[in-house]
Amino acid sequence: MTTILAYPFKNLPTTSKWALRFAVQTKTKKTLAKPNIRNVVVVDGVRTPFLLSGTSYKDLMPHDLARAALTGLLHRTSVPKEVVDYIIFGTVIQEVKTSNVAREAALGAGFSDKTPAHTVTMACISANQAMTTGVGLIASGQCDVIVAGGVELMSDVPIRHSRKMRKLMLDLNKAKSMGQRLSLISKFRLNFLAPELPAVAEFSTSETMGHSADRLAAAFAVSRLEQDEYALRSHSLAKKAQDEGLLSDIVPFRVPGKDTVTKDNGIRPSSLEQMAKLKPAFIKPYGTVTAANSSFLTDGASAMLIMAEEKALAMGYKPKAYLRDFMYVSQDPKDQLLLGPTYATPKVLEKAGLTMNDIDAFEFHEAFSGQILANFKAMDSDWFAENYMGRKTKVGLPPLEKFNNWGGSLSLGHPFGATGCRLVMAAANRLRKEGGQYGLVAACAAGGQGHAMIVEAYPK
Amino acid sequence: MVACRAIGILSRFSAIRILRSRGYICRNFTGSSALLTRTHINYGVKGDVAVVRINSPNSKVNTLSKELHSEFTEVMNEIWASDQIRSAVLISSKPGCFIAGADINMLSACKTLQEVTQLSQEAQKILEKLEKSPKPVVAAINGSCLGGGLELAISCQYRIATKDRKTVLGVPEVLLGALPGAGGTQRLPKMVGVPAALDMMLTGRNIRADRAKKMGLVDQLVEPLGPGLKPPEERTMEYLEEVAITFAKGLADKKISPKRDKGLVEKLTAYAMTIPFVRQQVYKKVEEEVRKKTKGLYPAPLKIIDFSHISFLSIDHSSLLPFWTMYKFGELVMTKESKALMGLYHGQVLCKKNKFGAPQKDVKHLAILGAGLMGAGIAQVSVDKGLKTILKDATLTGLDRGQQQVFKGLNDKVKKKALTSFERDSIFSNLTGQLDYQGFEKADMVIEAVFEDLSLKHRVLKEVEAVIPDHCIFASNTSALPISEIAAVSKRPEKVIGMHYFSPVDKMQLLEIITTEKTSRDTSASAVAVGLKQGKVIIVVKDGPGFYTTRCLAPMMSEVIRILQEGVDPKKLDSLTTSFGFPVGAATLVDEVGVDVAKHVAEDLGKVFGERFGGGNPELLTQMVSKGFLGRKSGKGFYIYQEGVKRKDLNSDMDSILASLKLPPKSEVSSDEDIQFRLVTRFVNEAVMCLQEGILATPAEGDIGAVFGLGFPPCLGGPFRFVDLYGAQKIVDRLKKYEAAYGKQFTPCQLLADHANSPNKKFYQ
Secondary structure (H helix, E strand, O other): OHHHHHHHHHOOOOHHHHHHHHHHHHOOOOOOOOOOOEEEEEEEEEOOOEEOOOOOOOOOOOOHHHHHHHHHHHHHHOOOOHHHOOEEEOOOOOOOHHHHHHHHHHHHOOOOOOEEEEEEEEEEEEEHHHHHHHHHHHOOOOEEEEEEEEEEEOOOOOOOHHHHHHHHHHHHOOOOOHHHHHHHHHOOOOOOOOOOOOOOOOOOOOOHHHHHHHHHHOOOOHHHHHHHHHHHHHHHHHHHHHHHOOOOOOOOOOOOOOOEEOOOOOOOOHHHHHHOOOOOOOOOOOOOOOOEOOOEEEEEEEEEEEEEHHHHHHOOOOOOOOEEEEEEEOOOOOOOOOHHHHHHHHHHHHHHHHOOOEEEEEEOOOEHHHHHHHHHHHOHHHHHHHOOOOOOOOOOOOHHHEOOOOHHHHHEEEOOOOOOHHHHHHHHHOOOOOOOOOEEEEEOOOOOEEEEEEEEEOOO | HHHHHHHHHHHHHHHHHHHHHHHHHHHHHHEEEEHHOOOEEEEEEOOOEEEEEEEEOOOOOOOEHHHHHHHHHHHHHHHOOOOOOEEEEEEEEEOEEEOOEEEEHHHHOOHHHOOOOOOOOHHHHHHHHHOOOOEEEEEEEEEEEHHHHHHHHOOOEEEEHHHHHOOOOHHHHHHOOOOOOOOOHHHHHHHHHHHHHHHHHHOOOEHHHHHHHHHOOEEEEEEEOOOOOOOHHHHHHHHHHHHHHHHHHHHHHOOOOOOOOOOHHHHHHHHHHOOOHHHHHHHHHHHHHHHHHOOOOHHHHHHHHHHHHHHHHHHOOOHHHHHHHHHHHHHHHHHHHHHHHHHHHHHHHHOOOOOOOOOOOOOEEEEEOOOHHHHHHHHHHHHEEEEEEEEOOOOHHHHHHHHHHHHHHHHHHHHHHOOOOOHHHHHHHEEEEEEOOOOOOOHHHHHHHEOOHHHHHHHHHHHHHHHHHOOEEEOOOOOOOOOOHHHHOOOOOEEEEEEEOOOOOOOEEEEEEOOOOOOHHHHHHHHHHHHHHOEEEEEEOOOOOOHHHHHHHHHEEEHHHHHHHHOOOOOHHHHHHHHHOOOOOOHHHHHHOOHHHHHHHHHHHHHHHHHHHHHHHHOHHHHHHHHHEEHHHHHHEEEEEOOOOOEEEEEOHHHHHHHHHHOOOOOOHHHHHHHHHHHHHHHHHHHHHHHOOOOOHHHHHHHHHHHHHOOOOEEEHHHHHHHHHHHHHHHHHHHHHHHHHHHHHHHHHHHHHHHHHHOOOOOOO
């Protein structure tokens, strides 16, 4: 940990001469507005409390959670439902009954049945994809008002019959005579009943994400202690933010038949000694990734109201932030599965014409402590930059004092499809609260993909 | 991170030590201790764990040489004597190789039984000490851990292996006609159970790390790492070492038990094997099976069974048993069979090198003409090595069949878990099937595998030359048509070469490359490079009718026909040839090759070589072809072939054909042994003639070609090794005897006669 804390000093303003000469606050660019392109703003965003899966949300269906986020958004923004042009939701593990969960949730949440909705999926950056799809629709002039969000309900996942059983059942459906049916039934074997479970594993490599994270941490020589320290930081900061009431994007959710849920329940600051006792969860018995330094399976939903700036102003809104340049990247799904932020960060900064020093709030998705720390080490390595990123010099480290100051996925939770909106809202709210101008959101995702986006504070 | 740094220091330290040890003068002057003179092994201490690194100088692999042995003994003695050290880790400094086994050169250099026995004895001594080590020793295995390397690893208290494709464990001694000579015959059965141990020792098969973990051969697996702050291989080795050190500490602190929980099945088998009756039955069954498979031609497998069995009775390692193993090990290594097999090993190493050097341009895009058995087979071994491959055929049905063959080949690997379905799909996407010449403008090499017809080959050559770029090489996969005749219509004969693959391409290791007078050196280099990439063992021969392999086979096939005409039953002939060591019986071989192909070859070569290739009446083949008895592919040949039926019945319709062509047998040359030698001596004589005429460049290539391409008995080591070991004089005597009966076909060639006349002359000095 000490090493990480020391890095920001090494890496102070080397890139920006202006920053050296004047105060550090001086930005490379005053704003990221581009001529002839519509400005896209976030009016506001909300989320349900994120809960450990199998707790209060366990009897719900995904669209119930999504609906809660949508009604929360309607309530928070009082947006007239007929002005919403389009609704986009991200989700990862789909409930087969509601495969277009965006539409089902919107209908139930009281949006106009004239507002079309679609669902996108891109693993852990599904909500990011929902947002940027909306940005595209607005910037290209197709829409003015978009609701983007995401939902994940890990308490209930589709567990299927085996392929053989499914085939038998489908064939039985088609069988016409009793004889045909009997002959099909005679083919039944007991092992047909073995169920097929969805796994958080790469299809291409069959490796679970935790396993890959453990290998990644080992590749970058991230120790168990460093990982536990980082996880502890995340939980402590989240606890602090929760106690200080900073997590204002949460809308209380009255769970049908249960109590009203008002806050995240996965924030559990522990002690390093306690954490050290845990056994490795994936690479047994000597791995370093444990339950305590990984994000946990989470239920939750988020939603966000995005508009063209002029529309928002015309409607009398005071937007929270601009959504600016964004970037998707992808790399080797085996050995670099979780390095998306390392690849996406320099690209989006270069695209926006900013430097690391211009960023006031970093909001990175924390899949695993080991993943965040491996990304840090990769960003701080000239060798890695030269050999794998085609860059002459290293990306540089984000200063830790600006990094995930209100907790992250490790502590707040990570409902796969919903995390993207949480990251953007956290960045926007932090910029307002802490008084910065630019925020950088970055995340890794299954399939070896990654995303980064610049959030610019809306002038007060 | 601290760990990292400490290791960094350690490795730097050892580097210095190596540097210094190379300066002999310096050593003499300083007169420092033996510590500084080590070149194969060095060690550093991390905390209370000694990290012993094996690194044979100037070699890609670590082999158990005399020097390595003595240095290892020295180092271990120091470790055992040191008070600071409580445990040790044994690791290689070379990525991709732990220890590849005993130094084969050292074994082949042994002239006497005593020398070999002594080697084995020394190895056993140190391993026994290692096994009883009071300080736990962890073997950290990355890469090949074979033969003596594995015997060393299983003498340690704990084994950790990387789950890398390169990490394989095995005792391949049997493939060299020897047995695991350093206690493996005793330790392996105790570790993995008798059935698994016997399987390993008798087949010599390589076992991948994950399988080894399941068997209990290794205790822990370490996943290979991707890129981090260092190249992946380097960091993986470091990581392996870090993990091994934690386990070594755990073992020393008794926090980890080196004992493994055995599964129920394993416990039951182990229990069953303690019952003498069961054990005897098992060993009897195994021995029967081995005798059946080896026809008693290979002594090593039987000895392995003996030893593994006897070791059950011995309670104490320090009894006489180890000495007996050493002695037998020595005996085995001195056998002709072992010499033959080691010779093949050396030949194979030689044929895995590109003697033409690196080609100017790497072949990345390959095009194959003809999606038949051969074309598709070539495609299969190319796409899985990452070559972008076009498979072109004239008809859609032919193309479909070919693509299906490639897919099936890959899918079979998925079923055997050698590939994942995802890897299969991405490999298969390297293949483009098409009916036209689209994309040929990008091809770096075209291999034609169309029907064996000169005018057809001329046509495709001209068609292809119209569309391919200037640098593109045209290779012909033909088994008998001279390449110079094919190249006659080429605009650029320097770019034309022969690449003779063997069917089935994905199973047969050999590739015969044929160069004409005009073939450029770079073209040869490219062809060899592609062949090596495809995983082939390559012999390069000069152009001529039948090249080398087909030419050797033809006279033997002619003799097969004559023997059949003389009334020998195909089944009997098959058993005579297999009991001589051929993997496939002679009559079956004709069926497998295809009667029409055999006829083609016999006619073509018969025309060129005349009487020397005579003997049997080609009419036999002609009649078979006319009746549609083309061998396995048509379901009937000498035998009847049915899908899904393993038993082979004789094709009774052959009786009339054979009867009509019947020849009276000559009793003086028709004993079983004579029949075997008539076949083999004709083969050998022709092979030697190929060397004499310069078709072959070296005897080693001749041996490799005969064994890997034609199934010449491996226990004889190939025709040239056979002459050396059996004696040229005895072969010439045989030939002369048969010459007296049949004439010119058996006239020994000049080179063979020379060898017979001067007993000191050997193909292998």
